[in-house]
Amino acid sequence: MKFVILFCLLAMSFAAPQEDAQIIRDDRVDNGDGSFSYSFAADNGLEMEVAGVPGSEGQSNMQGYYLLPLESGGFARVDFVADEAGFQPQSDLLPTPHPLPEHVHELLRIAEEQRAQGITFE
Template structure:
């Protein structure tokens, strides 16, 4: 787990504009029971905050955010959860799927009704 955290911080630092940055916040807490948190910020705008807890399958469940530098000089905020369901990022900069056509919604309603009626197909 510490390797994953270090890798994430390295990726953030590598993606940042290449200039000297001073660390303005670096707080880390390891509670010894599998739960942890860290909070990091640099004066160039890069920052991240993460909280982790033990998961039901032996993994760490992690949630938090990081700021990703953009070409225009601004930053995009990416919030995420990583748990039994995998890594789930949320951000305005991430692509979203096209909406499903209405006929697909109708087919899903028909399939749901058939399942409720006990109809199965082999």
């Protein structure tokens, strides 16, 4: 998970215009029990906030967001959760699959009915 955060910060630093940015916020809290939080902001608009707690398998479960600079100016926000299920980002930037055609929904409904009736195919 630390690698994911480091990668995100590194990607943000390369994507941003290379100018001298001043840090306007850098708050870090380590509670000593594996839980933590940090927030970072620069005067050029880059920003990130993360909170984490110990996970069930020894990892850090985290949630937060970061801002990515856009070529057109401005920033896009990426919210994320990173836990036992992996890194799960949510953003308008991320592609989404095309909706399934109506006939596929009908086929899935029929297949579910057949499974419920004990019908199997080999």
